Each structure stands twice: as C-alpha cells, then as structure tokens.
Amino acid sequence: MASAPEPAESDLPSDSPPEDDERTFAAKLAAMARRVDPRITGVSGIGRITAGATLQTFALDLEAPNETIPLILRRSPGGRANASLSLPDEAAVIRAVGEHGLAVPSIWHVLTSEDELGDGFLMQRIDGETLPRRIIRMTETSGNGPELTRQLGRALARVHSLPLEGLPPLPQTEIATQLTRLEEELRKEGAQPRPVFELALKWLRRRIPVPAEPRLLHGDFRIGNVIVGPEGLRAVLDWEIAHIGDPAEDLAWMQVPPWRFGNLEKPVGGIGRPETLYEAYSEETGWPVDPERVRFFRVLGSLRWGVSTAGMVNWLRGHDPSVERAMIARRASENEIDLLRAIAGQE
Amino acid sequence: MQEQPTSPEILETVAAYLRDVAMPQLEGHAAFTARVAANAVDLVRREIELREASDCAEKERLVALLGHDGELEKLNADLAAAIREDRMDIEAPKLLSHLWQTSLEKLAIDQPRYASYRAALEETPEW
Structure with missing residues (x-):
C-alpha cells in the first residue's frame, strides 16, 4: 500500500481525543487480541502504513504458540468525518462479499468499546503487490495482463451479484441528484468558469440511463486497490465507499484515464482491454455489458474528478498553502481533455 | 526592455537547482516536495513562454463563437452560461473543436506529459 505523508498538526480535527503513546497503544492491542483469542501471547511489528487525520492503517503481527498472525488494523480514533462508510459497516461489507466467494482479506475482529481503540477492525494481511506501476510492469513482463483482466471481471461479477439483503444500509444516490450536486459545486460563487465541465454536464443530462437493477458497488474498484501476485488477483481492498448503484459505474471507474497510469491503449487499469473484462464479467453474471452505459459512467467519473480537482484551489487559498496542493489544483485540465476524448468517442 | 537572462532562463536554473542539488540532499517527504516544487517551477516557465499566444488564440475563437468581445475570463463565463442555458448547441463542431x-x-x-494529452495531439476528432 502506498504510504501517505503525515498530516500537519492543523489537519487534525480539534475534537480528536489525545493519541495514545506507543506503549499504551501496544498494551491495548495486546489486551484486545487476548480477549478475541486467548492463545495470543503478544503483539509485534506494529507499523503505521497510512496516517490520515480520520483513518489510520497499521500493520501488526499477533504472536501465538507456533504461529504468527499477520494483520492489518484500520481504525479511526475519533470517528470518521467524511462521506465514507463507518468502519464497522465497511467490515460488514467485506465479510459479506467474502462469504459470497470474493477474494478479500478475512475480518479478524471488529473493535468494540471495551477495546478502547476507537472505531475500526482488524483483517488478514495478504502479501503481494499493490503499487499500480509495479503491477503494470509485472503483467508486461509475464504477459498475464489478459488473465488479470478476466480475474478483475469475475471479481466485479461476484460483487454485483451479491444479494443486498443482509448488507448494512448503504448510500444510494440517483444519477440526476449526483449531477445536481456537481452542478452546485461547479457553479459556486467565485469559481473559475469551466465551459468543458458545463458541456459534460449537459451531455450527461441528456443521456441519463434507464435505471439498472440496483447492485452492491465497490465504489473505488481499480488497480491500486487490489493485491496482485505473479499468479494474479489475490484480494480486493478498500471498501470504504461501497454503495448501491448501477454496475456499469464500477466497470467504468478503472477505465477513467488517470487510472490507466499512462497506459492509455489498455483501458482496463493500464493492463487489459474492455472486451476481455466484459466477457469474463458476463460469463459469471449472465447479463451483458452495454459499452455506452459504461461510457456514460466514464464521463461522469472524469467530471466528478475534475470538479473536485478544480475545487482544490480553495484549499490552497485556505488551510493548505502547499506546493503539492497548488500543483494538484492545477490538474483540472487533465480531466477536461479526458472528458472531451470520451465525448468524442475516443477510447 | 528587461535585462537578460530572461525569466524562463532563470526559472530553468531554479528547477535544475531543486532537482540536482536540493533533492539528493533531502529525504522522504522533503525530497518528494522538492520534486513537486521543481515541476511547479517548470510549469510557470512554460506559462511565461506559451500563455500570451494561447490566450490570444483562445480569445479570438471565443469572440467568433459568441459574437462579442470582452476580457478572456468574462468570455469564458459567457460561454459557460450559453452552454448551461441551452443557447449553444453542445454538438456544434465549432464549439467542440474550440x-x-x-x-x-x-x-x-x-502537464505536457499526461498520456491523454499526448494521445489527443495525434487525434482529430470527427465532431
């Protein structure tokens, strides 16, 4: 998993509880682990993988006689602020798709108040590659890009065919409402006028598809959120924005050009062809993929990305006057060409 | 007339300093930030070199599309409003090619290295 920079002190919400020192944190982890499994003798190798203000990810090993259990802890010390699922709901979704036969890390424990570690859960730590450019290089060397593409298709098919009963309540937003929200964001007082985004909005408004049967969507299904080994797909990660919607949305997202990592001619995550993905997907689901519907969601994905990038100029002028923020905010033009190419029918 | 070297020439030396001198002496996030800073300096250099001509060409196209003159930002706001209010056909080749x-x-x-940009340079869409 890519490591993120430490957040500045000022990024932390002011109502966050004070952080435990390392020793207290380790002691609480050990106590929690023993409550779950009395065989556990200790916790070792605690290392922070990502450090957001609202979500932290740690790697750690539980020691048991004759066994080491490698785990990942995802936790939020003071609750989650954004639109993501709560961590217990995220764990429930991972459990459900795992029981449905999808390769995901198994959930080891969902934190309770007794654990005094905040909200969160522990899951199996799976070895393998997550960095997109390395995955792309691996498939280029081994020639198994088409096979990995088929595996991604079958994985999405599993997600989309999961019965919704038994899942926690998940967000579901009508397309028209999504477009209205983007419109409001785009037309905020003082925002730079953006004819390309306005055009994309109109284009989308005219093509809102007939609603599909609502399905569970991963929400951020792409290279970067999967673990891959030389033999292929090992697990699907990062379920925090799972929601209910049109399956074509998940099929489109990994084809949005930035997620091709420079490999434009392989629209599926820079590793494969859409036909390969759709064929494997349809074999499993039994329903066909409509490429025009996927294109609609590709345009919607680029527009959502573009509107959010364009809004970052306010972060720069507000609480984050950093060179990184300045340069990210300047990238909305990338989404503009992506939109125009998709509208022009370019792959 | 300004003294020489020109601003782009000066910025080129700043980017080279950040990449070749500062970056190797920094670690972790600071080294990453130095790289981003070098890219930022390059962006500003390209803007100094290219912006006048591209703003000029953009304005000419906007005046032709809208049928009136004005400041560049105002013309873009007018075009955005025309699209929003259905006063401009979003399938018109003249609009799309602009x-x-x-x-x-x-x-x-x-971002001249962006893959979609490189591809688009080779494409002539049929609107």
Whole structure:
C-alpha cells in the first residue's frame, strides 16, 4: 500500500481525543487480541502504513504458540468525518462479499468499546503487490495482463451479484441528484468558469440511463486497490465507499484515464482491454455489458474528478498553502481533455 | 526592455537547482516536495513562454463563437452560461473543436506529459 505523508498538526480535527503513546497503544492491542483469542501471547511489528487525520492503517503481527498472525488494523480514533462508510459497516461489507466467494482479506475482529481503540477492525494481511506501476510492469513482463483482466471481471461479477439483503444500509444516490450536486459545486460563487465541465454536464443530462437493477458497488474498484501476485488477483481492498448503484459505474471507474497510469491503449487499469473484462464479467453474471452505459459512467467519473480537482484551489487559498496542493489544483485540465476524448468517442 | 537572462532562463536554473542539488540532499517527504516544487517551477516557465499566444488564440475563437468581445475570463463565463442555458448547441463542431484546442493549450503548460494529452495531439476528432 502506498504510504501517505503525515498530516500537519492543523489537519487534525480539534475534537480528536489525545493519541495514545506507543506503549499504551501496544498494551491495548495486546489486551484486545487476548480477549478475541486467548492463545495470543503478544503483539509485534506494529507499523503505521497510512496516517490520515480520520483513518489510520497499521500493520501488526499477533504472536501465538507456533504461529504468527499477520494483520492489518484500520481504525479511526475519533470517528470518521467524511462521506465514507463507518468502519464497522465497511467490515460488514467485506465479510459479506467474502462469504459470497470474493477474494478479500478475512475480518479478524471488529473493535468494540471495551477495546478502547476507537472505531475500526482488524483483517488478514495478504502479501503481494499493490503499487499500480509495479503491477503494470509485472503483467508486461509475464504477459498475464489478459488473465488479470478476466480475474478483475469475475471479481466485479461476484460483487454485483451479491444479494443486498443482509448488507448494512448503504448510500444510494440517483444519477440526476449526483449531477445536481456537481452542478452546485461547479457553479459556486467565485469559481473559475469551466465551459468543458458545463458541456459534460449537459451531455450527461441528456443521456441519463434507464435505471439498472440496483447492485452492491465497490465504489473505488481499480488497480491500486487490489493485491496482485505473479499468479494474479489475490484480494480486493478498500471498501470504504461501497454503495448501491448501477454496475456499469464500477466497470467504468478503472477505465477513467488517470487510472490507466499512462497506459492509455489498455483501458482496463493500464493492463487489459474492455472486451476481455466484459466477457469474463458476463460469463459469471449472465447479463451483458452495454459499452455506452459504461461510457456514460466514464464521463461522469472524469467530471466528478475534475470538479473536485478544480475545487482544490480553495484549499490552497485556505488551510493548505502547499506546493503539492497548488500543483494538484492545477490538474483540472487533465480531466477536461479526458472528458472531451470520451465525448468524442475516443477510447 | 528587461535585462537578460530572461525569466524562463532563470526559472530553468531554479528547477535544475531543486532537482540536482536540493533533492539528493533531502529525504522522504522533503525530497518528494522538492520534486513537486521543481515541476511547479517548470510549469510557470512554460506559462511565461506559451500563455500570451494561447490566450490570444483562445480569445479570438471565443469572440467568433459568441459574437462579442470582452476580457478572456468574462468570455469564458459567457460561454459557460450559453452552454448551461441551452443557447449553444453542445454538438456544434465549432464549439467542440474550440474546447478541444483550449484544453490542449492548457495542458501544454500544465502537464505536457499526461498520456491523454499526448494521445489527443495525434487525434482529430470527427465532431
């Protein structure tokens, strides 16, 4: 998993509880682990993988006689602020798709108040590659890009065919409402006028598809959120924005050009062809993929990305006057060409 | 007339300093930030070199599309409003090729290595 920079002190919400020192944190982890499994003798190798203000990810090993259990802890010390699922709901979704036969890390424990570690859960730590450019290089060397593409298709098919009963309540937003929200964001007082985004909005408004049967969507299904080994797909990660919607949305997202990592001619995550993905997907689901519907969601994905990038100029002028923020905010033009190419029918 | 060296020449030395001198002496996030800073300096250099001509061409196209003159930002706001209020046909080739050209001109400054930009340079869409 890519490591993120430490957040500045000022990024932390002011109502966050004070952080435990390392020793207290380790002691609480050990106590929690023993409550779950009395065989556990200790916790070792605690290392922070990502450090957001609202979500932290740690790697750690539980020691048991004759066994080491490698785990990942995802936790939020003071609750989650954004639109993501709560961590217990995220764990429930991972459990459900795992029981449905999808390769995901198994959930080891969902934190309770007794654990005094905040909200969160522990899951199996799976070895393998997550960095997109390395995955792309691996498939280029081994020639198994088409096979990995088929595996991604079958994985999405599993997600989309999961019965919704038994899942926690998940967000579901009508397309028209999504477009209205983007419109409001785009037309905020003082925002730079953006004819390309306005055009994309109109284009989308005219093509809102007939609603599909609502399905569970991963929400951020792409290279970067999967673990891959030389033999292929090992697990699907990062379920925090799972929601209910049109399956074509998940099929489109990994084809949005930035997620091709420079490999434009392989629209599926820079590793494969859409036909390969759709064929494997349809074999499993039994329903066909409509490429025009996927294109609609590709345009919607680029527009959502573009509107959010364009809004970052306010972060720069507000609480984050950093060179990184300045340069990210300047990238909305990338989404503009992506939109125009998709509208022009370019792959 | 300004003294020489020119601003782009000076900025080129700043980017080279950040990449070749500062970056190797920094670690972790600071080294990453130095790289981003060098890219930022390059962006500003490209803007100094290219912006006048591209703003001029963009304005000419906007005046032709809208049928009136004005400041560049105002013309863009007018075009955005015309699209929003259905006063401009979003399938009109003249509009689409203007937006295509404008996006390419922005990317020549913002991110000339972006894959979609490289591809778009070779494409002539049939609107």
